[in-house]
Amino acid sequence: MGDAEIIPIGTRGRPGRGTGKQPSSAARDLAGASKGAAKGAKAQPVGARPSRPRPTPRKAVRAAPEPTVAETPAEGLTEGSAGEGVLRAPIRTAARGPLAGIPAADWLAAFRHAAVEVFGEHWEPQLARFLAFLRRRLTGDYAVDEYGFDQEITEQFFMAALRPIAERWFRIEVRGVENIPTEGGALVVSNHSGTVPMDGLMTMVSVHDHTGRFLRPLGADLLFRLPVFSALARKGGATLACSEDAERMLSGGELVGVWPEGFKGIGKPYSDRYKLQRFGRGGFVSAALRTGVPIVPLSVVGAEEIYPLVGNVPALARLLGVPYIPITPLFPLLGPLGLVPLPSKWLLEFGEPIRTDEYDRGAADDPMLVFNVTDQVRETIQQTLYSLLMKRESVFR
Template sequence: MHNNQSKTHPHLRVIHFTEHLEKRQQERTNPFEALSAKLEKRIESIETQLKDSIRLLETDVQRLAKTKHASVSAQEFKKEFDDFSLALEHRIQKSVRELETQSSNKLKRDELGLLNKLTRQLTRVLSFDLYKNIAKPQAIELPKDTHQEVDEFGMDPHFIGQVKPFFDFLYHRYWRVVVTGINNIPNQGRALLVSNHSGTLPYDGAMIACSVFNEHAVRKDARFLVEDFVYHMPILGSFMYRIGGIRACPENAERLLGKEHLVIVFPEGVKGIGKYYRERYKLQRFGRGGFIKLCMNTKSPLIPVGIVGAEEIHPVIFKSNILAKSIGVPYIPITPTFPLLGLAGILPLPTKWHIHFGEPISFGHHSKKETEDELLIHKLSEDVRGKIQSILVELLKKRQSVWY
């Protein structure tokens, strides 16, 4: 009896009403925070709904690959793949219809409808025709309008001038990049800029180069290394060459440093850009420390760089590794917008970016013999990783929202 009275006590009703008003006021005054919370919830929901369908798709592709002999022609394999894709879509639609008839809850039926739409888009976007006939990996060829002043790596200054307005839009208006620590970059001479990596596509390398070009008083020569798979993608590979991107390998980095350039590297590699959304801003392993050996051999200072904002432009909630092999990429990312929106889903979200350049670290006092000490290299690599992680933590503390 006492409990029933306490529930209806007028003072408690006033408190509950006040809390309700405060909650409504917070939603009105912080619309971006509410939007961010909704995005988080939607990402978790879609992740749960998609996993079973993706795994089913990969299982069937594995079965198909095992049953086909190596001598089967491309045309026969295409037909087999098309038949499989169509059968998969019909199977999913049939299952969803059966579940819909059994469900009396409208919300559940709506969720099933979303799942149906997602899986239908997935089978279409990952179709054989799209990637093997329309977007088939091609050999890198510079377009006919490439000018004679390109450098040995294919960078075309005239082309950069043509696309600069696009990158300025991304830098100043779309991602509204804020840069700190730019004075830690030397006015002259070589330096290795070591950064965290994210964003699915190499936007971060381009934005670091833009930040040096736009914010530094003297330097305009930052070059970024890009994962090998990017150069096997149609259009994007040639585009990367022309804007100054370079295939990631120690030899290319050493040649650039030998010419006194600023060189941007991402030791996380593919593991960095392929992180799940739940692992955002948690640095992955830094390989075998090749960038440390590079600094030792070339006597180049190392500048740690931290980027916040790029992790959210393509929130990866699931990855398909097996299907990716057929199109020459390490994985196919599943995000809240891809494949739900088809190819339009590859457009990045307009998050707010922060880039910080840390204080230079010198490795000039190390001897050449020490480059063969794997334990020392690993320790130094972990030290740099720790410094970049600390930069990210500080940037995240200062950030008010993903969007502003």
């Protein structure tokens, strides 16, 4: 017994630790000095069970009245807390919604202000026109001609989407627009370039903005085999590049556009830029001779530089059934970013019309005459290209 180790009661052999059931004396001392101790609370002996308040008899329970503004404690303060604050009414659940407390007039004023900021002062007529347009499209109350041309959607959607590109990106300058007839059929013949046929779209926008007429392009059969682009091309006024459709449109007084170089023009390498390729067999001249409409030569400078073609992948092109797979300094090296065209400065010049109504009716069947007129149109465009290139100060300005 003399050698036995004395262990303090309630520490389980470790000085300063409790038993796990009752707090140690040090913990009881700290608890007595804590801030959360209630004022005036009686100290209970260690190990005693905490006393519970006696339940109030059922008859003595009364509904407490709602606190008034003066009786409601301030936000962040509780009864018995130190400090004073400004008292206010409690926030009810119904008052916490996002629309609660904002009058309808304020919402309407905010909507009007936002509309003015986005659409300008005359936003109401624009909204009315848009709603009317939407109603016509949903109900089918719009006209489409026999070729699928939708004038309303072309003017209000296609032209509106292409116009900023023509005016701000390529900064197109148009010359000789007075050579385009204001009415009646006419055939616009242009050079073709740019790896992607962007020049056709920009020509359509420029003609419409300067003359008010719609240029009806003749497209290759590949365009009308594509699932999405085929429908868009039809609605935009394009039709298949065949003599029958071209003659019908010219006889109907339409302004028709043709690019005789075809894929040979847009797919030529950058080293051959602004050198016209062969104009085919002169089918466009035959259509003009049969209908007696004038031929307006068009020269486009600037489209050659938007996608400089430096290479091709013919094996992959044959596999996909397309004329070529272009390789440019930016594509496919930069991925989708390489599809953005370079902002070159464009010049469009319409030459003097070449009259065809002076020839006999059977002139379209004379191959030599057709060849001579085709060569005349080609040489006119080529010489105009050289003249514009000499006047151009820079590719991008």
